[in-house]
Amino acid sequence: MKRILSLDGGGIKGVFSLQVLAEIERLFREEQQRDDLVLADVFDLFAGTSTGAIIASCLAWGMPVSQINELYLRCGEETFTKQRWYNRWKSKYQAEPLSQLLLQHFVEKEGGQAALLGSERLRKLLLVVMRNASTGSPWPVSNNPHAPYNNRALPDCNLNIPLWELIRASTAAPVYFQPESIEMGERTFLFVDGAMTPFNNPTLIAVFMATLPPYGLAWPGGRDKLHVVSIGTCSTRARMPHRLSEDVTMLDGIKYLAPALIGAVSAEQDFVCRVLGDCVHGATIDSEVNALDAPTLFGAGEQKFTYVRYDQALDTKTLDATEQGPAQIDDLSMIPVLQKLGQDYAAEHVKLEHLYPRRA
Numbered sequence: 001m002k003r004i005l006s007l008d009g010g011g012i013k014g015v016f017s018l019q020v021l022a023e024i025e026r027l028f029r030e031e032q033q034r035d036d037l038v039l040a041d042v043f044d045l046f047a048g049t050s051t052g053a054i055i056a057s058c059l060a061w062g063m064p065v066s067q068i069n070e071l072y073l074r075c076g077e078e079t080f081t082k083q084r085w086y087n088r089w090k091s092k093y094q095a096e097p098l099s100q101l102l103l104q105h106f107v108e109k110e111g112g113q114a115a116l117l118g119s120e121r122l123r124k125l126l127l128v129v130m131r132n133a134s135t136g137s138p139w140p141v142s143n144n145p146h147a148p149y150n151n152r153a154l155p156d157c158n159l160n161i162p163l164w165e166l167i168r169a170s171t172a173a174p175v176y177f178q179p180e181s182i183e184m185g186e187r188t189f190l191f192v193d194g195a196m197t198p199f200n201n202p203t204l205i206a207v208f209m210a211t212l213p214p215y216g217l218a219w220p221g222g223r224d225k226l227h228v229v230s231i232g233t234c235s236t237r238a239r240m241p242h243r244l245s246e247d248v249t250m251l252d253g254i255k256y257l258a259p260a261l262i263g264a265v266s267a268e269q270d271f272v273c274r275v276l277g278d279c280v281h282g283a284t285i286d287s288e289v290n291a292l293d294a295p296t297l298f299g300a301g302e303q304k305f306t307y308v309r310y311d312q313a314l315d316t317k318t319l320d321a322t323e324q325g326p327a328q329i330d331d332l333s334m335i336p337v338l339q340k341l342g343q344d345y346a347a348e349h350v351k352l353e354h355l356y357p358r359r360a
Contacts, residue, residue, distance in 0.1 A: 001357070002219050003227045004210060005043045005059065006203040008266065008311075009050030010233025011173070011197045012076060012338070015053060017231045018069045019342025020310050023350040024229070031352060038064050039119035040123040043301065047127040047206035048337075049194035051233065051329075053170035055100045056107065059165065060126040075101055076332050082264020091178045093330070104182040117143050117166060118150070118159030125217075127209055127327035129194035129202045133179055140205045141166055146216025147209075156185030166337040170194045176330060201266035203230040203273050207305060221304040224357045230273065232311025234341065238263055270309055277307035281354045306357045312345045 007017055021039065029037045040046075040062045048056030058068045083090065083095045106115045115121055127142040144150060149158045161182060169191035170178035179190040199205045204292050207228060210219045219226060238260035241252055271285060274292035278300065284291050295303065328334075 001225055001227055002045070002210065003043045003205075003229070003355075004045045004047065004206050004305075005039065005056070006166060006206050006228065006230040007046075007052030007056050008049040008202070008230075008232045009048075009052050009170075009193065009200045011176075012072070012080075012332060012335065013233035013329065014051035014055055015335055015338040016073055016216060016234050016312065016342040016345075017052070018065060019339060020231050020346045020350060021055070021059075022065045022069065023346035024355065027350070027352045027355065038062055042088050043124060045125040045127065045206060047129070047202040047209075047329070048170070049129040049197075049200050049202045050171050050173065051169050051192065051231050052202065053128045053130075054102075054109045057122075057126060057128065057167055060124045061106070061123050062121075070189050071105075073335065076335065080330050080332065084217060092176050092261065095168065095177050095180070096175070099164065099168050100195070102167050103162075106167075114162040114164060116159060117141065117163050118142075118145075118157075119163065122163075127202065127206050128166050128170050129199045129205065130172075130191045131194060131196040132189050133192045134189040137204075138194075139191070140199065140202070141161040142209060144209065144215060144217055148214070148216070156266045158184075173329065190288045191228075198269070200262050200267050201230065203228060204269045205316075207273070207276075207311070211304070214330065217270070223300065223303045226305035227355070227357060228273070228277065228305050229292065229308045230270065230310070230354065232266075232309070232316050234312050234338065235263060235266070236314045246309055250356075273307050273309070276303070276306040278303040278358055279307045279309070280358050281349065281351075282307070282309035283311065283313065308354045310345070310349060312341055 026040055028042050029035060039059050045054040046060045055068055079098050081094045083092060083094050103114055105112060110117050122143055125142060125144055127140055129140050132139045150159060153160060165180060165182050169182060171193060172180050172191060173193040179192050181188055181190055209215045210217050212219050238256055240248060240256055275296050276284060279291060279293040282291050
């Protein structure tokens with residue numbers, strides 16, 4: 001059986017994801033009686049977008065969850081360093097502190113050179129999602145040795161791109177950070193946040209990369225052969241202000257547009273995964289289809305994978321309990337709330353039986 005771990009984008013809300021990951025790691029350590037177990041020992045492919053790309057890369061690198069969590073808590077303010085006043089028309093935050101942080105952690109052992117996507121220090125397969133703003137296309141880039149653009153004979157082979165640059169590109173949220181320029185052979189492309197693609201929730205593209213023949217891996221599908229765990233970053237429904245229609249302004253529309261589109265597409269990705277796979281665990285999608293945790297279009301023998309979706313919806317009740325509004329991707333004041341939400345959610349929902357195919 002192969003396992004895929006998929007991590008949504010969401011900026012500092014990745015702190016919530018880390019609490020869920022800590023519980024998954026704890027359960028595997030307890031089961032296998034190994035205090036040094038890391039998730040790279042039990043998952044075969046890590047996929048991530050934006051903040052999920054940072055976490056997925058760290059996990060594929062072999063880091064324990066506690067180390068990644070400490071990194072987020074220690075470097076949050078450094079990562080969101082305000083842009084100098086004369087450059088604030090370009091972006092809200094400077095890119096250099098985040099770039100340096102990534103470059104510091106993803107280096108080869110010998111010589112301290114920047115690790116490339118093809119580095120042997122990546123213990124497992126890694127998929128990072130970004131958007132090529134120069135070509136207008138999503139770029140799900142991986143270290144899969146069989147991928148067509150990972151042929152080392154190519155002058156612009158993806159495996160030769162520094163890993164830190166790819167992660168920085170995946171986190172280059174428009175307005176917040178400037179795009180990342182990456183040289184590939186004789187060409188230079190501009191990249192922006194992977195949330196600007198259909199894959200802010202990268203679960204489905206990870207499944208496709210693992211199973212579809214053109215990508216070269218061609219893992220066999222089936223609920224007992226492929227197990228997928230997808231972790232969100234506290235989803236929030238985008239809502240218009242409570243006003244009369246004629247009082248809604250253009251600024252209201254601008255603020256509403258991006259969160260509404262990103263949230264809707266991410267939810268649709270989750271929906272499709274539940275249709276294709278055997279949903280072992282996941283919250284109710286809506287009052288019509290519920291959780292889709294029983295065979296839908298496909299019978300039990302036809303389902304393509306076993307599927308788990310962990311996420312905490314920040315509904316009105318939750319927000320009243322925290323006495324704060326919806327967490328923004330750069331709202332560092334929400335870190336303690338996100339930690340508590342994640343720990344409580346993980347204690348209630350994350351179970352060892354979710355990490356294996358459902359028994360017949």
